[in-house]
Amino acid sequence: MAKFTAKEWDEVRKKFRQSIMADTSLSSLAQNLETKDWAHKGEDEKPSKYIDFTYEELLMLPEIAGKADEADHLISILKETLAFDDPFGDMAAQVEETAAKENPILKTLSYLKIPEAFPLQLANFSEGTRAVCSSEGIKTIGEFAVLGQQMSTRVVLGGDFRAALNALTHGDEEGIGQFLPFRKGATGLHLPEAIGLLAAALSRIDQVSLGKHYGARVNPSDASFVKPLTAEQADKLLSSLKANAVAAFAWFKDEKAAMLKALHDGTTLERYFVTINDPAREAIAVHLTAAVLASEISGIKGATVSAPTEKKGLFSRLFGRG
Numbered sequence: 199m200a201k202f203t204a205k206e207w208d209e210v211r212k213k214f215r216q217s218i219m220a221d222t223s224l225s226s227l228a229q230n231l232e233t234k235d236w237a238h239k240g241e242d243e244k245p246s247k248y249i250d251f252t253y254e255e256l257l258m259l260p261e262i263a264g265k266a267d268e269a270d271h272l273i274s275i276l277k278e279t280l281a282f283d284d285p286f287g288d289m290a291a292q293v294e295e296t297a298a299k300e301n302p303i304l305k306t307l308s309y310l311k312i313p314e315a316f317p318l319q320l321a322n323f324s325e326g327t328r329a330v331c332s333s334e335g336i337k338t339i340g341e342f343a344v345l346g347q348q349m350s351t352r353v354v355l356g357g358d359f360r361a362a363l364n365a366l367t368h369g370d371e372e373g374i375g376q377f378l379p380f381r382k383g384a385t386g387l388h389l390p391e392a393i394g395l396l397a398a399a400l401s402r403i404d405q406v407s408l409g410k411h412y413g414a415r416v417n418p419s420d421a422s423f424v425k426p427l428t429a430e431q432a433d434k435l436l437s438s439l440k441a442n443a444v445a446a447f448a449w450f451k452d453e454k455a456a457m458l459k460a461l462h463d464g465t466t467l468e469r470y471f472v473t474i475n476d477p478a479r480e481a482i483a484v485h486l487t488a489a490v491l492a493s494e495i496s497g498i499k500g501a502t503v504s505a506p507t508e509k510k511g512l513f514s515r516l517f518g519r520g
Contacts, residue, residue, distance in 0.1 A: 220246045225243065303346060317339075326359075330359065361377075404435055411432045467488065
């Protein structure tokens with residue numbers, strides 16, 4: 199009966215492709231390990247001769263066929279050579295696995311039911327933070343958590359990268375909501391906040407000005423820098439958000455379906471997005487949704503948005519914000 203399995207062979211041969219011992223004679227490797235010699239002689243009797251074969255193919259080779267113990271001996275030589283070549287390999291893997299389990303950010307994500315697979319494309323990060331993540335191949339919030347823990351021990355972090363790590367590390371729900379579509383006091387991520395958060399890609403001046411253009415009554419602290427927008431300028435700003443909005447609706451497909459049902463049942467887009475709790479972003483979310491889902495919400499009364507007016511905006515008519 200074979201000592202080693204096909205899975206173990208696959209693990210060993212894949213690791214051996216990166217080993218400097220791949221082209222060392224099997225007889226020499228056996229001698230170095232002080233184990234039984236490799237029975238087959240020849241210049242090509244090296245690990246590289248065998249490691250491209252699957253386990254099933256290995257067992258059919260002339261040197262191995264009908265001799266399961268010969269396959270076990272080959273695997274044993276390679277396995278022990280790897281351990282000798284990298285004596286700390288298994289230990290490092292265990293340390294890495296333990297570190298991931300002890301990562302406080304991953305613990306926060308789990309506790310708040312924030313999916314690790316949530317795409318960074320839909321998070322509110324600066325171009326600088328996005329550039330760092332892109333250079334490291336980071337695409338999800340879970341990968342960001344691991345990267346953040348690794349980087350925090352090597353470099354001094356600043357800006358929104360550090361702020362996001364701090365919020366996630368300490369479970370600061372309000373802070374988390376600045377970067378992810380998280381609703382304070384709840385768990386998970388939510389579609390209304392996700393669409394509202396897309397507006398954060400715009401400068402605050404553009405957010406407030408676009409919201410005002412759509413009829414929102416802006417907060418007093420923002421009123422001083424509102425700038426009037428032409429229809430063309432407003433359309434250009436809204437269009438810059440559409441690609442990510444499509445991605446958000448695709449990610450939150452179940453919530454999107456629930457939203458469409460709610461609209462059919464009589465709710466309005468304005469009321470659906472009221473949890474954003476920012477008049478400018480609420481107005482942008484309403485018009486962005488109406489633009490991106492135009493074909494799906496056509497004819498639904500609650501999904502209709504009014505054209506901007508100078509005196510009395512959409513939000514002021516519905517909620518007395520004008």
